Amino acid sequence: MKKVVKFGGSSLASAEQFEKVGKIIRADEGRRFVVPSAPGRRFAGDTKVTDMLYDCYHQAQQGQDFSGTLANIKDRYDAIIRGLDLKLSLDEEFRIIDKNFHALVGEDYAASRGEYLNGLVMAAFLDYEFVDAADVIAFDEDGSFNAKKTDSLLSERLSGTECAVVPGFYGAKPDGSIHTFSRGGSDITGSLVARAIHADMYENWTDVSGFLMTDPRIVEDPVTISTITYREMRELSYMGATVLHEDAVFPLRNEGIPINVRNTNRPEDPGTMVVESTCNKPKYTITGIGGKKGFASITIEKAMMNSEVGFGRKVLQVFEDCGMTFEHTPSGIDTFSVYVNQHEFEPHEQQVIAGLHRMVHPDMIELESDLALIAVVGRGMRRTRGTAGRIFSALAHAHVNVKMIDQGSSELNIIIGVENRDFETAIRAIYDIFVISQL
Structure with a gap:
C-alpha cells in the first residue's frame, strides 16, 4: 500500500518523540510520504514552536531585539538534532530567518518556519527527500487556495519520488511569498499529498487513539469510535469534535481515500477509520x-x-x-x-x-x-x-x-x-x- 502519514506537533516535540515516529514509519514500508507539523509542547506549561515564532516576529515588528527568542527556538531544534545524533546544522537556515525577520517579510513566513525546519530534521532523520511546500502548495495573489495548480505541482513533483518529506501548514503565492493555512493546516497538506499521489491510505498521527464518542472532559474515558463515515465526522466536527481540520476531509473524500487516525504514543491501538461508506455495523446505535x-x-x-x-x-x-x-x-x-x-x-x-x-x-x-x-x-x-x-x-x-x-x-x-x-x-x-x- 502507498500511504501518506502526517504527524502532529505533540508527536514531534522532542528527540524521544521523533524516535517513536521513526519506528512507526519504518514498521510499514508503505509509509513513504511524511507530512510533519512544527514541534509542539513537550510538557505542561511548555510553548509550541509556532507560538514562539509568532512572538519572535512580533518583537521584530515592534523594533525590539528578538535575538534571544530566536536563539531559544534554535535551541529547541538543536536539542532534537543532538538527541537523534544527526549530522545536520541549521545555522544557515536561522541566519536567513534572522535576515527575513529584520526585513519584516510577513507573519505567515514566520509561522511557517516551524514546519519548514522540522521537515528538514525529519528528512535527515529518515534519509528521505525534502520537498519544500512552497514549491508545491499554491495560493493565488489574494491568498485563496489554488487546488487545481497545487494538485498539478504535487503530482508532477512527487511522481518520480520514492520517499519524501513535505512540511505541512504553508505554501506560496505566485510572487513566491509564503502563505499559510489556518492553524492546524498541516492536516490539509497531508490530504493534498495523499490525493496527488493517489494514496491508498492517509494516516493522521496525533496524541489520541482516534475519535472518542464524546468529550472526555464531560464523560470519563469515553469509548473510541472504530469506524466513522465522512458524513458522521462532518456532523460531529460541526458540533465541536476537532481531531481533524475540516478542510482536510474534502480532498480525501473526493478521491475515496480512507483516513486512519492513530496515536503516536500508542501505535498498537487501531485508532479510528474514516471512510466514505461501509457495511461495517456499528457496535452502538449512535456513533x-x-x-x-x-x-x-x-x-x-x-x-x-x-x-x-x-x-x-x-x-x-x-x-x-x-x-x-x-x-x-x-x-x-x-x-x-x-x-x-x-x-x-x-x-x-x-x-x-x-x-x-x-x-x-x-x-x-x-x-x-x-x-x-x-x-x-x-x-x-x-x-x-x-x-x-x-x-x-x-x-x-x-x-x-x-x-x-x-x-x-x-x-x-x-x-x-x-x-x-x-x-x-x-x-x-x-x-x-x-x-x-x-x-
Whole structure:
C-alpha cells in the first residue's frame, strides 16, 4: 500500500518523540510520504514552536531585539538534532530567518518556519527527500487556495519520488511569498499529498487513539469510535469534535481515500477509520455525541403564518441583512424559531427585532438566551426503532428540559436544544443510555 502519514506537533516535540515516529514509519514500508507539523509542547506549561515564532516576529515588528527568542527556538531544534545524533546544522537556515525577520517579510513566513525546519530534521532523520511546500502548495495573489495548480505541482513533483518529506501548514503565492493555512493546516497538506499521489491510505498521527464518542472532559474515558463515515465526522466536527481540520476531509473524500487516525504514543491501538461508506455495523446505535454552548433562539409567532408565501425567506433575510448565519430553524403551524450564535446576535438584537416587525409583522417575538445544542449522530439510527424515544426518556430521567428538537432528513443526526446549565448532564445521560447500559 502507498500511504501518506502526517504527524502532529505533540508527536514531534522532542528527540524521544521523533524516535517513536521513526519506528512507526519504518514498521510499514508503505509509509513513504511524511507530512510533519512544527514541534509542539513537550510538557505542561511548555510553548509550541509556532507560538514562539509568532512572538519572535512580533518583537521584530515592534523594533525590539528578538535575538534571544530566536536563539531559544534554535535551541529547541538543536536539542532534537543532538538527541537523534544527526549530522545536520541549521545555522544557515536561522541566519536567513534572522535576515527575513529584520526585513519584516510577513507573519505567515514566520509561522511557517516551524514546519519548514522540522521537515528538514525529519528528512535527515529518515534519509528521505525534502520537498519544500512552497514549491508545491499554491495560493493565488489574494491568498485563496489554488487546488487545481497545487494538485498539478504535487503530482508532477512527487511522481518520480520514492520517499519524501513535505512540511505541512504553508505554501506560496505566485510572487513566491509564503502563505499559510489556518492553524492546524498541516492536516490539509497531508490530504493534498495523499490525493496527488493517489494514496491508498492517509494516516493522521496525533496524541489520541482516534475519535472518542464524546468529550472526555464531560464523560470519563469515553469509548473510541472504530469506524466513522465522512458524513458522521462532518456532523460531529460541526458540533465541536476537532481531531481533524475540516478542510482536510474534502480532498480525501473526493478521491475515496480512507483516513486512519492513530496515536503516536500508542501505535498498537487501531485508532479510528474514516471512510466514505461501509457495511461495517456499528457496535452502538449512535456513533458519537457532540455539542456546543452559547446559542440564542428568536421565536416569531404569527397566526396563519403557514399560509403566508415567503414567510421563512423574509425572516431569514433579516438575519442575512445583519450579516448573521443561523444554526437551526424549527417551526410549528404559527411559530418559526431561529437559533443563532448568541455572541454574534447580541450586538444586533434590537436591529433584528425591528427588522422582523417590518418584514413579517409578527403577533409576538420571544427571545431566549444561554442555550446549548447537542448532536446525537449515527448511521445506525436509521434502522433502529425508538432511538428518539430513548434519548428523551434519558433526558427526562436526568431532569433535563428539552427546548428544541430537530432531526435531519438523512436520519443521521438528532439535534437537541437545552439550557447551558444542563449541557453536561444531558450528554452524560445520552451516553449512559446508549453505551454504558450496553457494556
